[in-house]
Amino acid sequence: MSEFFAMGGYAGYVWSCYGLTLVILAGNLWFSRRELKAQIQRATRRNQTAETP
C-alpha cells in the first residue's frame, strides 16, 4: 500500500497532478452550480415583483 502511494519516487508529481485535477473539476462544477442557483433566484425575484406591482 505504501508502495502504491510512493509511486516509484514520483509521488509528489503524480499526486499533485491528480489533486489539482480534482480541485479544478470540483471547483468548476461548484461554481457553475452556484451561478445557476443565483440566476434562478434572480428570475424568481423578478417574477414576484412583476406579479405584484
Add this chain to the structure above:
Amino acid sequence: MWLWFYKLASPPYAYAIAARWRPWLLWSALILMVISAYGGLVLAPPDYQQKDAFRIMYVHVPSATLSLSVYVIMAVAAGIGLIWRIKLAHAVAAACAPIGAWFTVLALATGSIWGRPMWGTWWEWDPRLTSELIQLFLYLGYMALRSSFDDTQRADRAGAILAIVGVVNVPIVKYSVVWWNSLHQGPSISKLGAPSIASPMLWPLLLMMLAFMLYFAAVLCDRVRAEILRRERNASWLASVAAGT
C-alpha cells in the same frame, strides 16, 4: 430532423432538456472517472521508460484533448449563432468558454508537473507548449471581449467572430508535434494505425477521456441554463421554471 433542431433551439425546451440530462451525465462521468483512475493508478503497469510518472497521462491527456474539442464546439456554436441568428447557440458558446479555459489551465499545469521529472524542465518555449498557451489566451480573450459589451447581442456577435478566427489555432496545437521539431513527443492515439500505448495502459486513458467529455456536458448543462436565465429576462415561461426548481 429540422423540426427537432428548431425545437431544441427554443430556450424553454433546451432549459428543460439540460435540467433533465445533467444528473445522468454527471453521475456516469463520476463513475467512469473512478473506474479509469483505478485502472490507471493501480491496474496499469509502470512504463518501461517513465516508470510511475507516466500515470500523469490519465489526467493530462484528457484535459488537453478537451481544451481543444471544447473550443471547436464553442466556435461551431458561435458560427451557428452568427449565421442562423439563434440566441441559444450564442448562449452555448458563452457557456463553453470558462469550462474550456479551465481544461486548458489543467493541461498546462499537469504537463508542467510531468515535464519537470521527465524532460528536466517546468516550461520550454516548445511549439506544442507555446500553442497551447495561446489557446488559453484565446479563451481568456473571448471572455474578456464578451464582458466588455453591455449589450448581449453585440457581445454575442463580437465574441463569435473571435471564436471563429481563433479556431485556426486548434490544428496548430494538434499538429505542432508533427510539423516541427519539438520537445513534446508525437501523438500516441490519434494517428493512423495502432496506438502506441500497450492495451492495459490504453483502456483507462480512453475511458477517462469519455468521462471528461461527460463531465464537460454535465457542467455545460448548468452553465447553459444560467446563461438562458440571464438572457430571457421577461419571458413568461420563466415563472414556471422559477417556481419548479
Add this chain to the structure above:
Amino acid sequence: MTPRQRRMALVAVVLLTVGGAVGFALKAFQDNVQYFFSPSDVSAGKAPAGRAFRVGGMVTQGSFKRATGSMEARFVLTDFSNDVTVSYTGVLPDLFREGQGVIARGKLDGNLFVAEEVLAKHDENYMPPDVADMLKKKHEKPTGTPTSTTAMTQPAG
C-alpha cells in the same frame, strides 16, 4: 443571396483568409519555429554561430564519459548521419541515458557543443518493461524502440 447565405459566406471567407494567412506565415517562419537543430544542421552550418541554440539527437551508445574528479560529462549526439560532441556540467534528467533522445541548449565552441542545459525527450510509446524487453530482443537493436529513432531524426514538414 439571402442574408443568411451572405453571413455563411462571410464566415467561410474569414476562416479561409485567417487560416491561409497563418498558414503562410508559419510556412515562411518554418525555421524559426523549429525548437532544435539536428546534428546534420549543425554540420551544414545552419545553426547560428556565436548565439545559444538547441541541438537534438540520440545519445550514441558507449559515448558517455565523465572525467574523474569532475562534474563535466561528455557525450555524442547523433541523428545517424552526423554527430555533435556535447560537454555538460550539471545534473542530468532522470530519463537521460545512452540511446535516449535528448535536447541540449548551449553554444558551439569550435567543434565542441558546450551545453548549459540538457533535457530528455521521450517517445510516444507507452508499454510495460517486460514488453519493452521483448521488443528489444526481437529487433536485436540496442538503441531503444525503432519509432523513437525516427521521431528524433525526421523533422517532418
